[in-house]
Amino acid sequence: MAGNTILEAEHIYKSFSGVPVLQDVHFEVKVGEVHALMGENGAGKSTLIKIVTGVYSKDEGQIYWEGRPVEINSYQDCQKLGVACIYQELSVIPPLTVAQNVFLGREPRNGPFINYNKMNEMTQELIDKYQFPLKPTTIVDNLGIGQRQLIEILKGLSQNSKLLIMDEPTASLSGKEAEMLFHIIRTLREQSVSIIYISHRLEEVYMLSDRLTILRDGKNAAVLEKEEIIPAKVIETMIGKVVDESAGSRKMLHSDDSKPVRLEVKNLTDKTDRYRNISFQVHSGEILGLGGLIGAGRTEVVRAIYGVDKAASGEVLLSGKKLNPSPKLSIKEGIGFVPEDRRNQGFIPLLSTTKNVALTNYDIVKINGVAISDSDELAMSKRAIEAIDIRPSDPDKQVGVMSGGNQQKVVLGKWLMRNLKLLIVDEPTAGIDVGAKDEIYSILERLANEGVAVIVVTSDLQELLRVSHRILVMRKGNIVKEFKNVEVTQSMVLAAGQGVTENQQEEN
Numbered sequence: 175m176a177g178n179t180i181l182e183a184e185h186i187y188k189s190f191s192g193v194p195v196l197q198d199v200h201f202e203v204k205v206g207e208v209h210a211l212m213g214e215n216g217a218g219k220s221t222l223i224k225i226v227t228g229v230y231s232k233d234e235g236q237i238y239w240e241g242r243p244v245e246i247n248s249y250q251d252c253q254k255l256g257v258a259c260i261y262q263e264l265s266v267i268p269p270l271t272v273a274q275n276v277f278l279g280r281e282p283r284n285g286p287f288i289n290y291n292k293m294n295e296m297t298q299e300l301i302d303k304y305q306f307p308l309k310p311t312t313i314v315d316n317l318g319i320g321q322r323q324l325i326e327i328l329k330g331l332s333q334n335s336k337l338l339i340m341d342e343p344t345a346s347l348s349g350k351e352a353e354m355l356f357h358i359i360r361t362l363r364e365q366s367v368s369i370i371y372i373s374h375r376l377e378e379v380y381m382l383s384d385r386l387t388i389l390r391d392g393k394n395a396a397v398l399e400k401e402e403i404i405p406a407k408v409i410e411t412m413i414g415k416v417v418d419e420s421a422g423s424r425k426m427l428h429s430d431d432s433k434p435v436r437l438e439v440k441n442l443t444d445k446t447d448r449y450r451n452i453s454f455q456v457h458s459g460e461i462l463g464l465g466g467l468i469g470a471g472r473t474e475v476v477r478a479i480y481g482v483d484k485a486a487s488g489e490v491l492l493s494g495k496k497l498n499p500s501p502k503l504s505i506k507e508g509i510g511f512v513p514e515d516r517r518n519q520g521f522i523p524l525l526s527t528t529k530n531v532a533l534t535n536y537d538i539v540k541i542n543g544v545a546i547s548d549s550d551e552l553a554m555s556k557r558a559i560e561a562i563d564i565r566p567s568d569p570d571k572q573v574g575v576m577s578g579g580n581q582q583k584v585v586l587g588k589w590l591m592r593n594l595k596l597l598i599v600d601e602p603t604a605g606i607d608v609g610a611k612d613e614i615y616s617i618l619e620r621l622a623n624e625g626v627a628v629i630v631v632t633s634d635l636q637e638l639l640r641v642s643h644r645i646l647v648m649r650k651g652n653i654v655k656e657f658k659n660v661e662v663t664q665s666m667v668l669a670a671g672q673g674v675t676e677n678q679q680e681e682n
């Protein structure tokens with residue numbers, strides 16, 4: 175079977191309001207192959223996928239399915255052909271259960287009524303088959319973004335599709351969840367299911383894919399066979415210049431306690447026991463990394479510090495002053511927060527870059543504390559665009575239509591415009607391309623040099639080692655390990671997060 179083409183897109187053109195986003199793009203996927211799609215933020219990957227799946231209409235070009243020309247004008251059209259897609263912007267519906275989300279619009283029925291028991295059973299079967307850590311009856315609202323992503327994947331898997339498209343599926347998964355996904359991908363490939371796999375993570379692409387198409391500025395840059403997927407070559411093709419990779423392997427940490435304590439957390443304990451007795455300090459000028467697996471309680475702890483959620487007990491002190499955390503107070507006190515789930519919590523899609531950047535900064539752009547100064551607002555947004563290379567660089571551009579990576583830059587950018595005392599970033603570079611990642615690390619380092627205390631929550635071990643001055647590892651709601659002024663390797667952090675002692679690890 176392998177070798178036949180299942181999907182081919184030819185001479186695809188697409189513009190948004192006159193700006194070309196795809197130009198003469200050719201893309202072809204064979205039966206049973208994992209075909210990766212890479213390119214910088216804004217290169218056109220998601221747009222190409224949305225054209226193939228009928229979400230956007232193309233301006234020109236032709237799509238072929240199993241060799242026949244087809245018109246795909248809606249997501250239903252592509253579902254009928256046997257295509258399922260997990261989009262970058264998750265589309266799960268929070269007030270519904272896991273099972274309701276998986277079978278949305280395809281619910282098993284008894285006459286006119288939805289058969290909930292059957293639906294839950296069918297969902298449980300799928301969960302068992304793929305061994306996902308989910309329950310059919312859980313309300314999605316109570317789940318973190320990693321688990322929500324698994325629901326999307328389950329939804330795709332439940333349709334017996336011939337082609338499964340995944341747009342950055344691992345952006346918010348823990349190492350263990352990602353492993354599970356890779357296993358599923360390999361199993362599906364053995365069953366001759368084709369997969370389009372979009373990712374910014376080279377290791378994944380290298381490990382999983384049979385071929386790789388690279389887009390640059392909306393055009394084909396290369397199609398590489400498996401043996402041609404060499405990291406340096408891929409990066410060069412993607413961005414058209416050579417980047418410094420050596421920065422990623424720094425192992426030495428050096429933490430300086432002599433600086434004043436900026437943040438102190440004492441015995442912070444959650445109402446629903448997702449974390450307990452959390453105590454730590456962050457010094458001025460220090461970047462503290464919070465490591466651990468997804469579900470370890472890291473996101474919940476930082477949300478409580480910022481005040482999005484309330485802790486049941488414990489204290490948060492900023493420069494020695496006790497706070498009763500709330501987002502409003504945090505902004506006022508100089509605490510910035512970049513949440514993990516940016517799409518739902520980080521920005522307002524219908525507003526422009528300028529308005530989004532201004533959102534947390536109205537105290538700065540107000541004239542006499544009352545009217546908003548349009549020119550200050552614009553100047554600020556231009557500074558943010560410049561600082562982290564937000565593209566498109568048009569300050570009036572609606573953030574909702576920007577590429578996933580650039581949306582994240584807007585969220586980060588708005589905090590960088592403030593005089594911060596503490597910045598908390600949760601998975602700061604998920605979905606951000608290699609070039610821009612380095613820019614973000616430099617910004618965090620620059621802030622630390624200026625005396626800001628920084629907390630970085632990340633599941634990317636390379637990133638954790640790259641940016642942290644000191645690392646705390648959480649596991650099941652507790653801080654289980656501190657790495658300070660020592661050589662740390664990725665496997666040491668991993669072992670601590672999984673509750674394996676170093677001796678045990680040596681035996682393994």
Ligand SMILES: Nc1ncnc2c1ncn2[C@@H]1O[C@H](COP(=O)(O)OP(=O)(O)OP(=O)(O)O)[C@@H](O)[C@H]1O
Binds near residue numbers: 218222566576580
């Ligand atoms: N609905 C839209 N309206 C206007 N412009 C859009 C729309 N959707 C995408 N674009 C623009 O098209 C370009 C390509 O975006 P796309 O989302 O395809 O990039 P991407 O390769 O998926 O990037 P990322 O890695 O950041 O997800 C971007 O400049 C984006 O701003």
Ligand SMILES: [Mg+2]
Binds near residue numbers: 221
């Ligand atoms: Mg995208």
